[in-house]
Amino acid sequence: xxxxxxxxxxxxxxxxxxxxxxxxxxxxxxxxxxxxxxxxxxxxxxxxxxxxxxxxxxxxxxxxxxxxxxxxxxxxxxxxxxxxxxxxxxxxxxxxxxxxxxxxxxxxxxxxxxxxxxxxxxxxxxxxxxxxxxxxxxxxxxxxxxxxxxxxxxxxxxxxxxxxxxxxxxxxxxxxxxxxxxxxxxxxxxxxxxxxxxxxxxxxxxxxxxxxxxxxxxxxxxxxxxxxxxxxxxxxxxxxxxxxxxxxxxxxxxxxxxxxxxxxxxxxxxxxxxxxxxxxxxxxxxxxxxxxxxxxxxxxxxxxxxxxxxxxx
Numbered sequence: 001x002x003x004x005x006x007x008x009x010x011x012x013x014x015x016x017x018x019x020x021x022x023x024x025x026x027x028x029x030x031x032x033x034x035x036x037x038x039x040x041x042x043x044x045x046x047x048x049x050x051x052x053x054x055x056x057x058x059x060x061x062x063x064x065x066x067x068x069x070x071x072x073x074x075x076x077x078x079x080x081x082x083x084x085x086x087x088x089x090x091x092x093x094x095x096x097x098x099x100x101x102x103x104x105x106x107x108x109x110x111x112x113x114x115x116x117x118x119x120x121x122x123x124x125x126x127x128x129x130x131x132x133x134x135x136x137x138x139x140x141x142x143x144x145x146x147x148x149x150x151x152x153x154x155x156x157x158x159x160x161x162x163x164x165x166x167x168x169x170x171x172x173x174x175x176x177x178x179x180x181x182x183x184x185x186x187x188x189x190x191x192x193x194x195x196x197x198x199x200x201x202x203x204x205x206x207x208x209x210x211x212x213x214x215x216x217x218x219x220x221x222x223x224x225x226x227x228x229x230x231x232x233x234x235x236x237x238x239x240x241x242x243x244x245x246x247x248x249x250x251x252x253x254x255x256x257x258x259x260x261x262x263x264x265x266x267x268x269x270x271x272x273x274x275x276x277x278x279x280x281x282x283x284x285x286x287x288x289x290x291x292x293x294x295x296x297x298x299x300x301x302x303x304x305x306x307x308x309x310x311x312x313x
Contacts (some may be wrong), residue, residue, distance in 0.1 A: 001024055001025065002025060002060045002061060002147075002149070002150065003025065003026075003027035003028075003058075003059040003060050003061070004020050004025040004026055004027060004059055004060070004061050004062070004150055005026075005027060005028040005029065005030070005049065005055040005056065005058065005059035005061070005062045005063070006020065006026060006028075006029045006030075006062075006063045006064075006065060007029070007030045007031075007052055007055065007062065007063070007064050007065070007066055007074055007081075008030075008031065008064060008065035008066035008095070009029060009031045009037055009038060009041075009065070010065060010066075011124075011125040011128070012065050012121065012124075012125060012128045013065035013066075013128075014037055014125075014128070014129075015125055015127075015128030015129035015130075015131070015154075016063065016065055016094065016128055016133075016154050017029060017041060017046075018129070019128075019129075019131035019153050019154050020063070020150070020153055020154065021041070021044060021046065022131075022153070023150075023153035025150050025153060026041075026046055027046065027047060027058060027059050028046060028047040028048070028049050028055045028058050028059055029041055029046055029047075029048060029049065029055070030048075030049040030050075030051065030052055030054070030055045034048070051079035051080075052074050052075075052079060052080050052081040052084070053079045053080060053081060053082075053083035053084040054079070054084065055081070055084065056081040056082075056083070056084030056085045056089065057083075057084035058084075060088070060089060060090075061089065061090045061091075061092065061146075061147055061150060062081060062085075062089065062090070062091045062092070063091075063092045063093075063094055063150075064091065064092065064093045064095055065094050067095060067096075068095060068096060068098055068101065071093060071095065071097055071101065072101065072105065075091065075105055075109070076105075076108070082109070082112070082114075085109075085112070085114050086113075086114070087112070087113030087114060089114055090114070090115040090116075090117065090143045090146060090147055091109065091114065091115070091116045091117070092116075092117045092119050092137075092147060092150075092151070093105075093116070093117070093118050093119060093167075094119045094120070094121045094135070094154075096120070096170065096174070097118065097167050098167070098171075099118065099138075099164040099165075099166075099168045099171060100164070102116070102118035102138070102163065102164050102166075102167045103118075103163050103164040106118070106139060106163040106164075107163075115139065115140050115142075115143035116139060116163070117137055117138065117139035117140070117143055117144060117147065117163075117166070118137070118138045118139060118163065118164060118165070118166040119135050119136065119137045119138075119151065119157070119166050120135075120136045120166045120167050120170025120171075120173070121133045121134065121135050121136075121154075121155065121170075122134040122136075122170065122173055123155065124309045126309075127155070128154070131153060131154055131155060132155055132156070133154055133155030133156070134155060134156060134158075135151050135154065135155045135156060135157040135158065136157075136158055136160055136165075136166045136169040136170055136173075137151070137157055137158065137159050137160060137165075137166045138160050138161060138162060138163050138164050138165030138166035138167065138168070138169075139162070139163045139166070140163075141159060144157075144159045177214070180212060180214050181302055181305050181306070182302070184202075184212070184214060184215055184218055184301065184305065185298040185299070185301040185302045185305075186298055187201070187202075188201075188202070188218065188297065188298065188301045189294075189295055189297045189298030189301070192297050193294070198297075198301075199218075199219050199223070202215050202216075202218060202219050203219055214305060214309070217308050218301065218304075218305055218308075220308075221304050221305070221308050225304055226297070226300050226301055226304040227297070227300060229300045229303045229304050229307075230300075230303065
């Protein structure tokens, strides 16, 4: 049976590791810090690699579940994967990575005879634990066919064509996801201002054409959990990536979504200044957010949604 090494054991990586182990593929893991989770895997017979290079030399395929900014260093840096890779091996990046970076890495590894697949995954830690992630893969079809059995252990893989396509689809998914969360927050906030029960509103309109997994998720979050949260949320880099990649293509809502999250992370004291800067860049649509008291429930809803589906603090 083919063997797999996993780099990264965060919220998603832990579930991926357990399912790879259950399927008999996981042989080695690497994480910069040794903690209880990695010790538990060691007790189950998984080799704890000393470096990415060490890991790559002991397995057939390598899966990455690490932040975008760490990928190039893990692959090409000191004691990086490339030192332990050869032409029979495949690297699969399941992180939230910039598709342009994925394409660069794939081209550099291709020159060494090594395949690199970008595999955007979706479903959050809950589905990672269950092994039911959506897995969107770009890259060489032959390499995809070789690792498909491995990817079946963590979810439902779909091949989407050339290098970069997996992370492009993930980018578009997250852009839409953030837009939908913003819309839910705005509608919920408006419902409150109209003296309506926002949960009842969402349950009622679901009988019409508007049906949404995220909307259903919102209705199941206890009211106290929403109103007790700090009105802030991290939104990631996908809206910025989409705007940069699209260049002149119209994506104003992506810009609004991105800046909304920048604003929501700011303190109340700094929010006014940041909003003014954002308004100058993307227009008057954000002016309604100036009075944070009027939109407090909306920001709390965004924060609660992020925690509900992704475990984000």
